[in-house]
């Protein structure tokens with residue numbers, strides 16, 4: 125009987141237990157060859173586990189299932205279940221038994237027992253890699269489909285080519301050397317790139333071992349496609365090199381512990397911080413922080429790391445040499461393939477220079493380049509903060525506007541360099557008088573502003589401002605010259621005078637305006653009364669603009685008398701405003717306003733034209749050689765069209781130019797002497813007469829006086845005040861003598877008494893005007909007086 129096809133391990137034994145035949149499965153399971161099986165008994169091969177053991181006759185086990193151990197050829201024992209069945213149905217073999225041996229669950233067959241049944245071809249073809257067997261000539265003996273695909277070659281071509289030619293030229297020598305190594309040592313491995321016939325390139329990890337096919341030595345092995353891995357490695361290497369070469373410092377920390385130990389830092393990190401990897405590996409990266417600095421940012425980092433999140437902050441860190449640097453730090457979590465955060469990568473950008481640059485830009489945008497003080501932008505910010513602080517804390521704050529009194533004069537006469545030096549010195553003095561928390565700003569040429577915080581009372585502010593006024597009023601020395609700037613100060617308190625930047629600024633401005641109008645070098649606080657005045661001033665300004673058109677302006681004419689003949693030789697035109705609400709207003713209440721607003725220009729033109737008209741009217745009445753003088757302001761003189769327009773007026777009214785006299789105050793001439801000289805020369809060429817008004821108050825020198833092409837000087841009223849035999853008399857005499865020495869006529873104004881008149885006559889003064897003879901008259905009044913031939917009586 126042929127038992128071979130039976131899948132179960134089965135052998136046949138006779139009644140004595142002698143084994144007579146067996147199947148292949150039995151050989152595989154126990155590992156015996158046919159020769160080894162011959163002559164053995166059941167007792168040799170099976171050790172029953174029951175109490176009957178070896179002694180039990182085979183018949184006794186018929187139709188029972190016994191647990192036993194199968195004794196293998198190599199001595200191992202396999203747990204099996206044994207079933208004995210009589211073969212009585214087989215007439216040729218009476219008394220023989222089939223012994224069926226089934227390995228029990230969990231019992232592995234011999235390592236090699238089943239190998240012969242393996243479908244080797246299928247396995248080789250099914251391998252997830254290339255397979256090859258190479259002989260000593262370096263040619264393929266056996267290979268799988270995967271190798272054909274990699275080489276893009278038909279099966280029949282493969283054995284015809286030496287295997288080294290399957291590789292890129294660069295890998296051939298190494299490939300041959302590795303095959304030889306396998307032949308010599310038994311195994312070898314290497315990585316190399318197979319190049320397909322159509323150019324496909326695939327990188328493999330080859331591992332081979334020596335074997336033989338019959339007596340033919342050969343090498344067999346596999347090649348696993350590692351192209352993807354290689355690419356990944358390449359990418360990793362590029363990343364690694366990029367990190368290495370990065371200009372930004374990179375720090376990688378491991379987060380398996382509580383303190384994020386440093387695992388890696390790149391060269392840029394070393395460059396920026398001064399620390400080498402060797403020095404800081406394993407340390408908590410917080411070692412670079414500056415104690416007490418950027419606590420908010422530190423907390424944000426802490427929170428982000430705790431939640432495994434990204435974070436970006438700018439904070440201050442310390443380099444190894446102790447120097448502080450601004451670190452624009454970005455930290456991101458790094459995950460493994462399972463999505464677990466294992467590391468953090470921190471990119472450190474040293475932004476110290478950029479920060480300093482930003483600061484410089486910010487400083488430039490918020491400070492005055494000449495003095496280094498805050499500019500208007502910063503002033504407004506600071507004032508806003510100060511007002512809010514005062515409101516919150518129920519404190520008083522103050523805003524002081526300072527305007528230098530003589531700066532224009534300093535700049536025009538001593539030059540801009542001197543002017544700059546004065547401004548710098550004033551800035552220093554202001555700073556010296558203020559506390560760090562206060563603000564000193566320069567908001568215009570000679571305008572300074574102080575924000576004074578945290579004051580207890582208006583009196584405290586007043587003391588401080590007065591100290592500042594005195595400090596600014598002190599002489600400034602520039603190039604050995606002592607210069608006095610002086611200042612007018614307007615102060616507003618907040619929140620009392622306003623609770624917004626705009627309101628407080630307006631209040632301080634109004635106060636300063638008031639300070640200026642009261643004379644220079646003084647300080648004024650804002651008040652409701654002041655507010656009312658400012659308001660009225662604004663209204664006045666608006667109505668002044670309309671006054672000329674509305675024919676509200678009128679001229680009064682104060683006669684001028686020749687002191688020798690006692691005859692009226694002229695009159696001074698003095699403007700008045702017949703205001704619809706306020707009645708007749710003197711020039712002192714609106715000329716300064718007209719000067720400030722520029723309205724003096726149209727007003728002055730009107731005065732000249734009106735004076736010319738009056739002159740013409742007097743001529744028509746038969747008055748001859750009569751001169752009318754008008755007062756001029758600096759702004760009028762500076763008008764480019766002034767001389768031409770004046771000529772137009774004279775021509776229009778057909779008035780001889782010599783009948784018109786222009787009075788310019790001495791101080792006004794001294795403000796811009798060169799400019800004044802040039803205009804006066806043109807006026808003189810036109811033929812009008814010129815007079816210096818308020819002479820003696822403007823500090824002009826003799827040489828300067830000579831340079832002005834004038835006809836008269838008018839002694840200021842103040843020199844005739846009171847008794848003329850006091851010191852003033854001396855000055856008046858000196859002015860008369862001076863005028864005469866320059867061939868100028870001298871006129872005295874403001875003559876009120878006979879005593880003054882006699883003094884002037886005795887001292888050879890040429891002309892007079894004043895209440896003693898007549899106040900200013902209407903045009904009609906003047907005409908009547910002239911008509912009556914009224915003369916001066918001593």
Ligand SMILES: Nc1nc2c(ncn2[C@@H]2O[C@H](COP(=O)(O)O[C@H]3[C@@H](O)[C@H](n4cnc5c(=O)[nH]c(N)nc54)O[C@@H]3COP(=O)(O)O)[C@@H](O)[C@H]2O)c(=O)[nH]1
Pocket residue numbers: 682696697698699710711712715728731754755756757817818873874875876893894895896899900
């Ligand atoms: N730019 C212009 N300025 C003008 C014009 N009209 C006048 N003014 C200037 O206004 C100032 C004040 O002038 P007013 O109030 O008219 O005073 C003049 C006289 O009324 C006054 N005066 C004349 N006599 C006496 C006197 O005996 N005693 C006394 N106390 N005052 C007297 O003096 C003023 C004239 O001064 P002055 O001009 O210096 O001759 C004044 O400065 C005018 O200049 C104008 O149209 N444009």
